[in-house]
Amino acid sequence: MDLRVEGLSHAYDGMAVLDGIDLDIATGRILCLVGPSGCGKSTLLRIIGGLERPVSGQVMQLGTPPEGCLNPLTYVFQDFALLPWRSVAGNVRLGLEAHGLPEARMAEIVSDVLARTNLSDFAEALPKQLSGGMKQRVAIARALAVNPAVMLLDEPLSALDAQTRELLMEDLVSLWTRAPFTAVYVTHNLAEAVRLGHSIAVLSRRPGRIREIVHIDKPLADRIHMDAELESTQEHLWNLMREEARAADAELLNA
Amino acid sequence: MPETHAQPVPFRGGGFRPVAIRGAGLAVFASLLILTEWGTRSGWISALTLPRPSDVVKTFGELWSTGMLFKHLVPSLTRLVVGASIGVTLGVSTGILIGLFSYVRSGLVPLVAALFPIPKIALLPLFVIWFGIDEGSKYALIAFGTFTPTVVATYGAVDNVDRTLIRMGQSFGMGWFAIVRKIVLPGAMPGILSGLRISLAIGIILLVAAEMLGAEYGIGAYILEAGALYDLERLFAGVVILSALGILVSTVIGAIEKRLLNWRT
Numbered sequence: 001m002d003l004r005v006e007g008l009s010h011a012y013d014g015m016a017v018l019d020g021i022d023l024d025i026a027t028g029r030i031l032c033l034v035g036p037s038g039c040g041k042s043t044l045l046r047i048i049g050g051l052e053r054p055v056s057g058q059v060m061q062l063g064t065p066p067e068g069c070l071n072p073l074t075y076v077f078q079d080f081a082l083l084p085w086r087s088v089a090g091n092v093r094l095g096l097e098a099h100g101l102p103e104a105r106m107a108e109i110v111s112d113v114l115a116r117t118n119l120s121d122f123a124e125a126l127p128k129q130l131s132g133g134m135k136q137r138v139a140i141a142r143a144l145a146v147n148p149a150v151m152l153l154d155e156p157l158s159a160l161d162a163q164t165r166e167l168l169m170e171d172l173v174s175l176w177t178r179a180p181f182t183a184v185y186v187t188h189n190l191a192e193a194v195r196l197g198h199s200i201a202v203l204s205r206r207p208g209r210i211r212e213i214v215h216i217d218k219p220l221a222d223r224i225h226m227d228a229e230l231e232s233t234q235e236h237l238w239n240l241m242r243e244e245a246r247a248a249d250a251e252l253l254n255a
Numbered sequence: 256m257p258e259t260h261a262q263p264v265p266f267r268g269g270g271f272r273p274v275a276i277r278g279a280g281l282a283v284f285a286s287l288l289i290l291t292e293w294g295t296r297s298g299w300i301s302a303l304t305l306p307r308p309s310d311v312v313k314t315f316g317e318l319w320s321t322g323m324l325f326k327h328l329v330p331s332l333t334r335l336v337v338g339a340s341i342g343v344t345l346g347v348s349t350g351i352l353i354g355l356f357s358y359v360r361s362g363l364v365p366l367v368a369a370l371f372p373i374p375k376i377a378l379l380p381l382f383v384i385w386f387g388i389d390e391g392s393k394y395a396l397i398a399f400g401t402f403t404p405t406v407v408a409t410y411g412a413v414d415n416v417d418r419t420l421i422r423m424g425q426s427f428g429m430g431w432f433a434i435v436r437k438i439v440l441p442g443a444m445p446g447i448l449s450g451l452r453i454s455l456a457i458g459i460i461l462l463v464a465a466e467m468l469g470a471e472y473g474i475g476a477y478i479l480e481a482g483a484l485y486d487l488e489r490l491f492a493g494v495v496i497l498s499a500l501g502i503l504v505s506t507v508i509g510a511i512e513k514r515l516l517n518w519r520t
């Protein structure tokens with residue numbers, strides 16, 4: 001199932017946030033959205049996932065979600081959004097419970113997805129016992145459990161420290177390599193974008209418009225840390241963003 | 256570097272972090288009792304100012320041995336349990352509705368604010384007319400008294416539930432009832448339980464008021480009768496029972512919190 005964003009604009013109380021966004025989200029690929037903070041990335045992701053209505057334009061679903069897909073558009077949030085009163089396994093189950101699956105089937109999916117994300121040993125732990133990186137692994141496991149057609153990740157690694165971020169990026173790459181998933185990955189971190197994105201859409205400062213879409217053909221598994229080609233792409237992205245980021249920063253100060 | 260006068264950096268942290276000290280509460284109780292006992296025995300506290308603690312204990316013993324204790328305790332506890340259950344159930348439901356629906360909130364919050372400061376005791380005659388002089392008016396008074404603080408605590412607690420968790424539930428396609436049951440209610444539980452402490456304490460206060468009219472048996476009736484006769488020993492025996500009831504309620508809620516809220520950091 002592909003998604004297509006068509007002529008999408010949005011405003012809050014007359015303040016334009018997104019302006020004429022067109023995007024194609026292709027099956028089995030990761031699309032990264034980068035842009036200065038406050039440019040409307042999270043808003044765009046909420047609209048794509050149907051959590052908010054755009055002022056104009058629309059998001060089209062092309063084709064039907066694949067067989068066995070429980071929740072076609074599934075989020076991973078920056079602040080994890082785990083239920084603190086549920087164990088790791090209970091949190092992963094949450095997304096399955098809305099679909100009337102038999103108990104045994106749910107248990108099977110949960111243990112399978114915990115094994116894929118190396119969380120089996122923590123199944124009974126409560127979120128308060130986990131580090132930030134672990135919590136985000138749980139949130140990723142929860143998203144994978146419902147077998148989404150498209151995963152929507154909003155700065156999933158931004159609350160984590162640099163080492164943990166590196167580890168989780170490796171996890172995401174290996175998860176994708178074993179079973180390619182479709183994802184829209186919002187970040188303001190260009191290093192994440194060039195590591196994980198098959199294509200990278202650069203947004204301007206508010207109101208967000210698409211400045212450029214950069215494609216990277218190198219397979220995810222081959223993209224190593226400090227790769228020269230990726231560095232130059234990252235440099236290019238930064239050149240696109242520098243002025244926007246500076247202007248966005250000044251805007252926040254004036255406000 | 257030349258040798259200069261060296262001294263350790265003075266410590267400026269610490270404090271502002273009270274911790275529970277075992278037995279301290281008991282020690283305060285005990286010293287107050289010993290002081291009163293000694294005062295009444297040596298005569299610098301007159302028998303009309305305070306009853307002698309040992310006499311109160313004796314009265315209590317009589318209450319126990321004659322079986323009157325349970326004759327008073329059972330109707331009181333029934334009134335408290337029935338009244339508070341009605342008030343708390345309605346209060347939690349109303350609070351959740353106020354927390355979730357704009358119209359209910361706009362319509363009921365001013366009403367609740369208007370009802371909250373009314374001394375419910377003042378309405379007792381009205382309740383007697385509405386619900387009769389028997390148990391009905393007593394249940395109503397306690398229910399009404401526990402209702403308003405429960406509503407206020409509950410909708411405050413619902414307001415404090417992390418909205419990203421609700422957004423998360425929606426993003427997984429959970430239905431409205433599932434979100435309320437699995438996210439809103441557990442998320443609001445800490446606030447609801449601490450509100451319950453206050454509501455139930457108010458319930459115990461109102462118990463005495465409820466038994467002012469037409470109650471033959473009950474702790475409140477017992478205290479009021481003793482008060483009318485200036486029988487300080489019996490008055491204090493009754494008061495001690497109410498205090499014990501308060502401690503019991505608070506302990507039970509504490510135990511529930513420990514069980515239900517073990518996820519809190």
Ligand SMILES: Nc1ncnc2c1ncn2[C@@H]1O[C@H](COP(=O)(O)OP(=O)(O)O)[C@@H](O)[C@H]1O
Binds near residue numbers: 035036037038
């Ligand atoms: N619910 C909302 N109501 C009003 N303004 C909002 C709302 N959500 C976001 N905004 C504003 O829209 C702009 C874009 O926000 P957001 O999409 O969160 O940006 P980003 O994720 O790119 O940092 C910001 O200026 C923000 O203040």
Ligand SMILES: [Mg+2]
Binds near residue numbers: 041042043155
């Ligand atoms: Mg954002």
